[in-house]
Amino acid sequence: MILLAPSLAGAEVYSWTDANGNKVYSDQPPPRVNAQRMNVRAPQAARTASAPQAEKKAEKKADNKAVASDNAAIAAANAKIKEQNCKAAQTNLATLQLNGRIRLPGSTALATDAQRGEMIRQAQKDVQTWCNK
Incomplete structure (x- = not known):
């Protein structure tokens, strides 16, 4: 029946x-x-109700994978930029420490000892910022 x-x-x-x-x-x-x-009504198939849910779950899972992939790409790009900034900061610090006479940026005037000391301190901060792991 x-x-x-x-x-x-x-x-x-x-x-x-x-x-x-x-x-x-x-x-x-x-x-x-x-x-x-x-009074007889057609039974609603369980698959019909769960099919949209399954689709939503699959869609959400695909979205999560895409986001994870994007995050990994962004993290790799950030790591590369950080490495480049670290090398630039180290080069800048070495230049400031080795050269006794430094021209001020955008000028032909030479930096005073106080200005040179401040530039070295800033370069050291840059090295700490970009080179710490």
């Missing part, structure tokens, strides 16, 4: 009790029998 339910879902279904006291279900009531019309 359960196997017939999906095929009868679109049709009218009647129920009655036969002469032996058994409950009978059919799409046509027998003549001269008091049959009750049943």
Whole structure:
């Protein structure tokens, strides 16, 4: 009887009790029998409800993979930039420490000892910032 339910879902279904006291279900009531019309609806397939959820989960998983991939690419690019900045900071510090006479940026004037000391301190900070692991 359960196997017939999906095929009868679109049709009218009647129920009655036969002469032996058994409950009978059919799409046509027998003549001269008091049959009750049943309110039958098609069962909703579980797959229909879960299919969009499965799609959403798969979509979210793909999005997460894309984000993770993007994050890895960004981290690699940042590491490369940090390495370049570290090398530049080390070169700048070495230049400031080795050369006794330094020209001020954008000028032909030479830096005083105080200015040179400040430039060296800043270069040391840059090395600490970019070269610490």
